[in-house]
Every structure is written in structure tokens, then in C-alpha cells.
Amino acid sequence: MVLPKVKFDQKKRVKLAQGLWLMNWLSVLAGIVIFSLGLVLKIELRKRSDVMNNSESHLVPNSLIGMGLLSCVFNSLAGKICYDALDPAKYARWKPWLKPYLAICVLFNIVLFLVALCCFLMQGSLESTLAHGLKSGMKYYRDTDTPGRCFMKKTIDMLQIEFKCCGNNGFRDWFEIQWISNRYLDFSSKEVKDRIKSNVDGRYLVDGVPFSCCNPSSPRPCIQYQLTNNSAHYSYDHQTEELNLWLSGCRAALLSYYSSLMNSIGAITLLIWIFEVTTTIGLRYLHTALEGVANPEDPECESEGWLLEKSMPETWKAFLESLKKLGKNNQVAVEGADEGQAPEAG
Known part of the structure; x- marks a missing residue:
């Protein structure tokens, strides 16, 4: 059973390739947006690094920056593939690499979804980070003559003025x-x-x-x-x-500020993720539609495109069987290596 199946003629394949070419270059712009959001969040966290005693808070912005760069690279490559798909000679060069590339795209979309999810879930750890950081910063408020701490008074004062807050909890x-x-x-x-x-x-x-x-x-x-x-x-x-x-305490004020910022970034990243998934699905349809052309010399012939060659349960079963075979092959190889060893000299 093929799931789901769509019939394509030459005109539809060309339109699909052209549409995906445009979508991939829009995805490059989306990658720049993700990179920029990660950079903005990192800068905002750096501004308050003196009252945040946890480097884990930079996990989300670093991930966004990395995913933004990868998005630009992957979608630029996909745009080139879609452009070359209209020329059989050029497409032949990409043909052996398309399946691994699509697998990487699926993995990329999974990671991008997890990063978007982290934007919402990391707020709990951010609260404890702010609580400990503010408490520590307030202790050093008086140390205006101590090297390395002389700036803390100004930092706390500017923080309380900007966010209209006082103390940690009050x-x-x-x-x-x-x-x-x-x-x-x-x-x-x-x-x-x-x-x-x-x-x-x-x-x-x-x-x-x-x-x-x-x-x-x-x-x-x-x-x-x-x-x-x-x-x-x-x-x-x-x-x-x-x-x-x-x-209001500065912990609550800062948490509200960063929560609003991270919720907005998470929502934008989720929208971009939906667009990336749609582009990957379209690329899979284009790949299978071109693979299904029975006679390459007759470009006008019809072909079928699909997402999965088999149904979801059958695909999952085949995946598990391939993992079992891989495990058995590794076990046989290890046993063969052990049997081939020369006995140790007594």
C-alpha cells in the first residue's frame, strides 16, 4: 500500500519543482530569521549575565543560531536540487544523494521542533537561574571597592529602574x-x-x-x-x-520579560517549522515522482509520487527488522573476530 499517492504529468512535475525552488529560497530567509532570533535572545541574556548564574540559559539561543545556519545551508542545497530537477542530465548527479539528503531533512525538522519546544519549556530553569543570580548579585551590591564586583551596584540599580522592581522577590x-x-x-x-x-x-x-x-x-x-x-x-x-x-520583585519582572520574549520566538520558530515540513514533504513527492518516470526518454509520461512506499505500520516494521539485521550482523562479525584470534602463549 502506497501512502498517500498522487499522479503527476510533466506539467505538474515542472510546477512542483518551480514551487519548491521558491519555497526553499523562502526557507533560506526563514533560516536567517531563526539565526537573528537566536542572536537577539543571546544578546538579551548577555545583558543580564551578572544576575544569571547558569550557562544553561544560553542553550536555547545557541541552538537557534545553529539551526538557522543549517537551515540556510540545507534549503540553499534543496533549491539547487529543485532547479536541476527540470534537466534530466543535471538531476542524474543528485539522484544517488537524494534519499540520504531527505533523511537528513527529516532529522533537521525533528531537531527544529525540539528547539521550538525548548523555548517554552526552558522558562522553569530560567526562573531558578534568576532567583540564584539576583540573590548573589544583591550580596555584592556594597562591594564597590572590590575588583570584579565594583560594577554590581550600578547593574542592580539600572535593573531595578528599568524593570520597575525591587529586590529578588520584593x-x-x-x-x-x-x-x-x-x-x-x-x-x-x-x-x-x-x-x-x-x-x-x-x-x-x-x-x-x-x-x-x-x-x-x-x-x-x-x-x-x-x-x-x-x-x-x-x-x-x-x-x-x-x-x-x-x-514587584526583579525575579518576577525579569521572568515575565524573558517568558514573553521566548514565547514569541517559540511561536515564530514553530511557524517556520511547519513551513520547513511542508517543503520537505514537497521535495519527497518530487523525488518519488521523478523516480517513477517509466521512460526517461518520454518526459510527457505520467508518474506517481508518494511520501511512504508502504503504510506506516509496514514502514515501521521494516525499520525495526533492518535494525535487528544490523545488530545480528555486528554480533556475527564480533564472534568471527573472537574465533579468529590466536590463543595466548602459555
């Missing part, structure tokens, strides 16, 4: 770390000494936040210190002053 995260450098603390002050002594780790903790947590939409000047002390400020209630600080 502004209270700043209460748990010493974000003010010892360089700017007066250790002769009783208040400073008492705060340091009251902490087990000897850290200077305050119920305050950096200036970058302030919301410019607040009608009153920003309150950064003694945030939970209502009596320290006139007409102030920290539970109702919602406009004073950014309430």
Missing part, C-alpha cells in the same frame, strides 16, 4: 543583607555599633532599600529608610503607601 529582601558598604559607616556611632552587635554575622542591617527602588510616581518624596516604622515619618503608613516603592 523590597523586604534588602532588609536581610548588608547593602551599605563599611566604607560609609561611622563605627564610632552608637547606633552603628548596636546594629552590628545585634546581628549574629556582624552585619549592618537596616529596614531600608537603595534609591533605585523608589517609584517616581509617588506624590511624596521617596522614603528609603525606616520603612516599617510609621512613627519615623509624618502621615505615613507602610502598609498603605503602595506608590512609595516598586512592589
